Amino acid sequence: MPQLEHIGIAIEEVEAVIECFNDLLGIRPYKTESVAEQQVRTHFLDAKSGKLEFLESLDEDSAVQRFLDRRGEGLHHLAFEVDDADATMERLRAAEFTLLSESPRPGADDKRIFFVHPKETHGVLVEFCESTPADWSPHYVSRGDRPLATYERGDESAPPLVLLHGTAGTTCRDLGTLMRHLESQFHLVGIDLSGHGASSLPPGGTLTMNHFVEDVRTAIKAYDLSSVHLFGFSLGSAVALQCAHAAPDCVKRLALMSPHDLWSDSYVSAMKDQLDTYTLPSGQSERFHAHHEHADRLLSALQDLVDALPAQNDHLKETLSDITTPTLVVGLDEDPLIPVDTLLRVHETLPNARLSILPGTQHDLARGPISHLSALLKEYFSEGPA
Ligand code: CMX
Helix, strand or coil: CCEEEEEEEEECCHHHHHHHHHHHHCCCCCEEEEEHHHCEEEEEEECCCCEEEEEEECCCCCHHHHHHHHHCCEEEEEEEECCCHHHHHHHHHHCCCCECCCCCEEECCCEEEEEECHHHCCCCEEEEEEECCCCCCCEEEEECCEEEEEEEECCCCCCEEEEECCCCCCHHHHHHHHHHHHCCCCEEEEECCCCCCCCCCCCCCCCCHHHHHHHHHHHHHHCCCCCEEEEEECHHHHHHHHHHHHCHHHEEEEEEECCCCCCCHHHHHHHHHHHHHCCCCCHHHHHHHHHCCCHHHHHHHHHHHHHHHHHHHHHHHHHHHHCCCCEEEEEECCCCCCCHHHHHHHHHHCCCEEEEEECCCCCCHHHCCHHHHHHHHHHHHHCCCC
16 A cells, blocks of 8 residues: 655745744754756655655746745645556556656656646645665765775764675665665765775775775765764674774664674575576676676675685674674564574674564565664664663
8 A cells, every 4th residue: 555655845935944844843854855857846854754845946837836826835745655656657547547747757855756636636736656776876985095985865964874785785775775764864874895886896806804894994984974873784784893893982883684693604605605696697697797886806706705704703703792882683583594593692692782573584685674674773773872
């Protein structure tokens, strides 16, 4: 069933409206974005149970300006999120609703949108929207002799949260949806770890955990952040742990999703099998190559990295038992790579940890229970010091 995604409100006196809603609700826009196609500037507020979208007209001929001229400021539309905007259009067209475009159009917030004419919906303009995959341009920061791709979302004055993907992942593919859910409350920085996505490999083409830890340090410095929350998925969680271990004062809170307490032989062999699938001609291999600028060199570097992981088991164990940073351990009840036993052990070993197990069957953050996870992270990272 479509979910209410936001409520659109047409506004004229931008500053006055923002102040008024701040007085009413104690919230300000977390994002402002112009949508050329709609001739509007949008200001998004997170009202927890739903978003508000203030619509400011950018052209005297725009639909929003006509609305303002006719009715003045006020409620403009209700927007419902659907998984498939094309299929929804088909369904509504078959039901003989008048749709205001032939196909979904680009809207604010990386969405494809279309409208139903208000004459047919009892005077309420209804929008349907579908989120598109994150296709963000990286912001490169200098990592010594090479560029590191980072992705920044959310308001700079919000609490900083750095996010790390897993082995062979990228920020856009793996963390894009989660970042969209979190951007209203945090200043987010996603990092394509060395060799992954749009980030270059180190000279020599080998990858170690230390490279990734240095990536995080580089990004924190480049964004001038003194102390951050850190979220890491799978391999990214091990990187996050090492960062907190090396510089505890720089990390306020940690969230480790699908973490490891032991790089077992069976884990290494499962990872290597997975990496092998990217070398064979298949849709999976094509997608891997589309996601990573240096796909072939990354694959061979990851094969070596994964082989070297078991030699770091003692270090991993020591790190886990040393960390006093408040840490949330999150896992899935049916993750084929990280069983619940592992989560329990990680939780027990960490001196200052909480545990949450969510329903899920795949070791793939992009296909995980993102709404549950984002609600959990919002709450955990907003708690005071533990
Ligand atoms: N809610 C309810 N009724 C509305 C309306 C709204 N937001 N906007 C217009 N109407 C009413 C008009 O008042 C008019 O009613 P009456 O005939 O009873 O006076 C009727 O709809 C049709 O108006 P119109 O003169 O035929 O057409 P308009 O030029 O006013 O355009 C509409 C109406 C809905 C087609 C136009 O506003 C539109 O295309 N809207 C969709 C685009 C849009 O709103 N974009 C901004 C959103 C950006 C985003 O969320 O990303």
